Amino acid sequence: MQTAAPARKASRPRADALRNRERIVTAARETFVEHGLNVPLDEIARRAGVGNATLYRNFPDRDALAREVVCSVMDRTARAAEQALAETGDAFAALERFVHTAAEERISALCPMISSDFDHDHPDLEAARRRIEGLVAEIMDRAKAAGQLRTDVGVGDLLVAAAQLSRPPAGAACFSVDRFVHRHLQLFLDGLRAPARSVLPGTAVTMEDLRRP
DSSP: OOOOOOOOOOOOOOOHHHHHHHHHHHHHHHHHHHOOTTTHHHHHHHHHOOHHHHHHHHHHHHHHHHHHHHHHHHHHHHHHHHHHHHHHHHHHHHHHHHHHHHTTTTTTHHHHHSSSSTTTTOHHHHHHHHHHHHHHHHHHHHHHHHTOBTOOOOHHHHHHHHHHHHOOTTTTTTTTTHHHHHHHHHHHHHHHHSSSSSSSSSSSHHHHHHHOO
């Protein structure tokens, strides 16, 4: 009687394959920031130090690569805030870590990618967006409850201001204003601290406000 062959375990990606994928994503983020979404994929492969076949094996088209770049940036930014909250228990410190990490990841320079013909409803992108929006809302609520954060600001206020302050002015090279970004972001963050020293016009901006046409 012939015995059945043992079931094969699903093979895990090799370490070098994972490193190649990460190099591609890092190179794509840097290249998209410098030259825009339409940069040749060959240039991204060259900068990553891999062959074109390796790039296409991981990402069959430009949309798949761009989506992975955006998701990875949002994930790393969220992890920075989670780590700060776990290490200190200080909600405002976690908020500061989130804002400064978002600037370092150049999340504002990637905004045009998200607002173009990007697939906004892709499950991976939607999951990353929900995670980061939920995390920021939780941290802001905790900071307000602790009396650290003024009560008249919303998640939308934070994300819009952080994106605007970390995006280079028109006509300026993307990397030429890096030395000012964290300085100006910290001035903004100090303005969020309670007690508030002024009355803001309008009402707190929510994510629903930002999505409304």
